[in-house]
Amino acid sequence: MTGLTTFRRDPVATAFAGAFALLPSSAAVIFYSQGFFLGPVTEEFGWSRSQFMGTVTMALIALAVLYPLVGRLGDRFGARRVLVPGILLFGFGMMSLSLVGDNLPLYAVLTILIGMAGVVQSPLLYSMVVAHRAPLRSRGKLIAICTTGVPLGNMAIPPLVVWLIAEFGWRGARVGLGLAILFCALPVALMFMGDARERIKSVSEKTRSAALSVISRRPGVLLLSAIFLSGLALNGFLVSLVPMVTDRGLLPSDAARILVVAAVAGVFGRIGAGWLLDRVQKPQIGVLWYIAGTIGIGLSFYPGGTLVLTIGSICLGLALGAETELGAYYTSRFYDRKHFGEVLGLLSCCYTIGGALGGQMFSVFFDQFGDYVLASIVAAVLVAVSAVLLLALPPYPTLSDDQAH
Known part of the structure; x- marks a missing residue:
């Protein structure tokens, strides 16, 4: 037993x-x-x-x-x-x-x-x-x-x-x-x-900030903003990827394969994020995945075929795959474990609402301008802004021995 x-x-x-x-x-x-x-x-x-x-x-x-x-x-x-x-x-x-x-x-x-x-x-x-x-x-x-x-x-x-x-x-x-x-x-x-x-309950974490003050503290404001903006941009782009592909004259089967590639890249994005977060003890390391997302969206402007779109979807998948991982890890490092679920819940709420609004944003831009070009430019800028917000994160709080194990 x-x-x-x-x-x-x-x-x-x-x-x-x-x-x-x-x-x-x-x-x-x-x-x-x-x-x-x-x-x-x-x-x-x-x-x-x-x-x-x-x-x-x-x-x-x-x-x-x-x-x-x-x-x-x-x-x-x-x-x-x-x-x-x-x-x-x-x-x-x-x-x-x-x-x-x-x-x-x-x-x-x-x-x-x-x-x-x-x-x-x-x-x-x-x-x-x-x-x-x-x-x-x-x-x-x-x-x-x-x-x-x-x-x-x-x-x-x-x-x-x-x-x-x-x-x-x-x-x-x-x-x-x-x-x-x-x-x-x-x-x-x-x-x-x-x-x-x-x-x-058995762990003392007096150095952490409380969950109820997450909005008023620097890490909370930066993380909530970055998660919301990146969720809006990356998920909005992903939802619109299939019509983007077919609008170029490619087959729906090509779009399906590109989405599968993005999903597979998402798996490696999560594992890679976890591996680097354990080894690089600076919160700014998360910027790498937002850079990948910006590149992925940017490649959609290149007038190529499935190869360019596939490479872009890999970059997009890496960024999307790391989103949940980054939120959970940052929560565990910046906030008291007693409030872990509440803080991560706030981040997840912002990310999900951002994703829902992102698809709507791309649809509105398409209805107004007849293509997804301007929406994609806005999305790339928003992901870049998310990267800048992560760069502004303060160092992780110092942990006592019992907090680190």
Whole structure:
């Protein structure tokens, strides 16, 4: 029993378990898979595409707003007590969509509630536990391993949904997604996500700033601003990448391959960010990924074919992959662990809202000017501004010996 308990609390095992749990993340289930349900559902009920996607947008906004609250609940009650009921609601809620008929208001309400429950299936609480357990020398790397489950799930969930719809219809696919959530996340939450709260209470961290003062302190203002602006620019560009590719006369299959390349680069972006953050003890190291994002957007102006766009998508994927990792690591270094979830929740909220507004920004620019050139220029400038904000971060607070282990 002692050996099993030690394994369940081991930071490396916790990181890999968290990655497995995040394969059916809220991003993969709510955002990346919705395009495959759009056609079958709207054809069966006669809804417009804007009506269907409107429910998804509302669900994402509800999810974003709840990030700080869920983070605070995790700080107060421990990650497991928040994860388990949230996972159950998310999984069974997804299955319940298979029972909805031609009733758009009911479908919208259920989708919003599912989005609210889905906030637990984000890196927020999983990375919180990893950060609390991991020693300083490997904290960045282990957080990166944990959050890598998100891009891996973004690659795996869409093909799974396509297969489920082909074999069992869209209703069966909803049930399949719900089962995937319960199968991957629930055992991990029960086995690996306990006891972090007790460990936090035993650690004295008087040198850190409190979460409630995050807006008024220099690191908080800089991080919130950088995360919001980069989320708006990078995610807005990513959402618009497919029409950019097809507008150049390339095939949709070319666009799909470019997106896959970006997702794969995102995995390496996270791992690379973790590796460097552990070795370079200066917060300015995060600028490297924003530079990569600026280059990725800039390459979209070059009148080349798939090769140039692929290289640009690699740079974009590296930057997007590091975003979550940077937020979690910076939170663990600048703020008291007792408020880790709340601070990271604020950052996640800003990032998600920024991403939602970014897609809208690119659409507005296209409607006004007939292309994405000006929107891309604005996005590149915003990412560059984010890099400048990270350059202005102060040094990490000095840690005592018990804080570093």
